[in-house]
Amino acid sequence: MDKNRLLMRAEQQFLNKNYDSALKIYSLLLSDYPQLKDAKIGAYLSDMGLESDEDAQALYTYYQIIKDSSDDAEVLIDELMQSIYATRVVIQEALIEPLEEQMADDGIFYNDFLQFVKDKGSFKKAFEDTMFSTRIVIRSKKEFIDLISRLIENEYYDMALSYLDNLGESFGFDQNIMKLYNDIPKEKKK
Numbered sequence: 067m068d069k070n071r072l073l074m075r076a077e078q079q080f081l082n083k084n085y086d087s088a089l090k091i092y093s094l095l096l097s098d099y100p101q102l103k104d105a106k107i108g109a110y111l112s113d114m115g116l117e118s119d120e121d122a123q124a125l126y127t128y129y130q131i132i133k134d135s136s137d138d139a140e141v142l143i144d145e146l147m148q149s150i151y152a153t154r155v156v157i158q159e160a161l162i163e164p165l166e167e168q169m170a171d172d173g174i175f176y177n178d179f180l181q182f183v184k185d186k187g188s189f190k191k192a193f194e195d196t197m198f199s200t201r202i203v204i205r206s207k208k209e210f211i212d213l214i215s216r217l218i219e220n221e222y223y224d225m226a227l228s229y230l231d232n233l234g235e236s237f238g239f240d241q242n243i244m245k246l247y248n249d250i251p252k253e254k255k256k
Contacts, residue, residue, distance in 0.1 A: 069099055076108055085115035173201030176209040190220045211242055218249045
């Protein structure tokens with residue numbers, strides 16, 4: 067399908083507040099056209115819409131106003147989105163920190179798991195030893211990306227896909243997370 071038609075469909079889904087559908091279409095566009103600024107911004111705003119409909123719609127309107135009137139519209143929106151994202155991360159961290167002790171009782175933190183990997187001498191051995199008995203507590207996007215990358219390297223494709231599908235949105239729309247989908251062989255995505 068033509069990228070312009072897909073972009074129009076994604077925008078229509080966004081305007082109709084069907085953020086899941088819009089996000090899927092924008093992600094599809096980004097897999098074929100990773101530099102398409104309207105798709106990047108649309109994906110981010112769709113992700114934001116899942117949490118805050120009002121903020122996402124307001125930013126979309128602002129973007130539509132400035133994108134044709136300003137050469138640096140993408141930079142302005144990016145700065146605004148980074149500011150909003152940074153605020154969301156600070157709020158999320160403030161909510162998560164009190165739960166960390168409780169979470170540590172239910173599993174191990176990712177950096178402790180990495181030490182276990184080092185001690186075992188193999189990611190695969192360490193992961194197999196922990197996957198049925200212990201939860202691995204991920205506290206940042208960086209840890210999430212590292213875990214998924216290691217799962218893919220060790221051919222745990224189904225598990226990597228499951229984590230990406232179920233937890234990827236928890237860390238907000240991010241190009242690095244979306245790129246992980248491309249690291250999984252196409253025949254394993256069915």
